[in-house]
């Protein structure tokens with residue numbers, strides 16, 4: 075491997091959200107979704123050049139950045155988008171909130187599935203709307219959408235928006251063409267816009283699985299979908315706040331643009347230049363990252379499934395393992411594993427108590443130490 079993902083980089087004293095939580099203690103943070111790897115070297119060089127230049131003024135979208143995105147989406151998914159469909163935002167969550175603000179009337183419902191990335195729960199009420207949730211179903215050890223329950227919910231009362239996480243966080247489901255088409259049909263039938271958060275789309279770990287952008291499956295899908303994407307998870311630059319939204323429908327796009335005006339700031343210079351370099355010069359780095367994460371995933375899968383009371387389904391994408399610990403009968407699994415020296419995310423914040431989320435985007439030796447601590451603690455009970 076050309077890139078050294080085994081390197082341990084000290085993140086203490088960097089105000090890292092992930093590491094500050096356990097400052098001064100011997101707890102390995104394996105919670106928040108950023109990785110403990112350096113960003114790709116070409117991205118670091120680009121940032122270095124900006125720092126050396128020394129002026130951080132208001133910045134336009136760099137020449138060629140939108141064109142690179144258009145080309146990548148075509149190469150990866152045969153999805154042809156127009157330049158004017160693209161809007162840059164300083165984060166996916168802010169775009170998700172704008173979508174909730176724009177879609178539907180104040181009394182409308184916004185639907186999502188559970189468990190899900192916690193900011194999905196807050197976005198509707200942040201914007202004066204109601205939230206309704208539909209649990210995912212597990213079929214053959216894979217979480218997927220419960221179409222019947224979704225239909226019932228859409229019929230139940232006026233739903234304006236469906237917040238879709240694809241690939242899925244947590245759990246890592248990569249949705250199939252058939253699943254996405256069915257969702258699109260269902261939403262079209264009930265006049266529901268889809269906000270498709272595809273932030274994890276570059277992190278597909280199974281070589282035989284492929285991400286399919288929701289908006290790319292048909293003309294109907296394009297018309298009713300707001301797509302959210304970013305280089306942030308993929309290239310480990312989430313703190314730089316650069317993401318983009320793709321909205322083919324002009325009317326919807328104008329509403330979103332109008333709502334953002336004066337509230338959502340422009341993306342900063344470092345984020346924009348890092349994004350351009352990430353999408354143009356870092357293919358090899360990403361290939362190697364996927365292969366490294368795939369091996370970490372295999373280790374997590376095999377170790378966790380041997381731990382008493384723990385169950386983990388195969389993980390198709392992301393660096394996040396969604397572990398069912400109900401069999402341990404622990405009242406507070408997160409506190410238990412913290413005591414054992416591992417900091418995990420609590421499933422209750424994702425809408426599913428009895429589960430924990432483990433971030434395996436870290437050097438293998440750190441992962442192995444974390445898993446050993448979990449295993450020992452469960453063994454001693």
Ligand SMILES: Cc1ncc(COP(=O)(O)O)c(C=O)c1O
Nearest residue numbers: 107165166167168191243273317
């Ligand atoms: C599904 C999903 N959407 C959005 C985000 C965060 O996006 P941003 O930091 O760009 O707001 C995350 C981070 O973990 C995520 O998992």
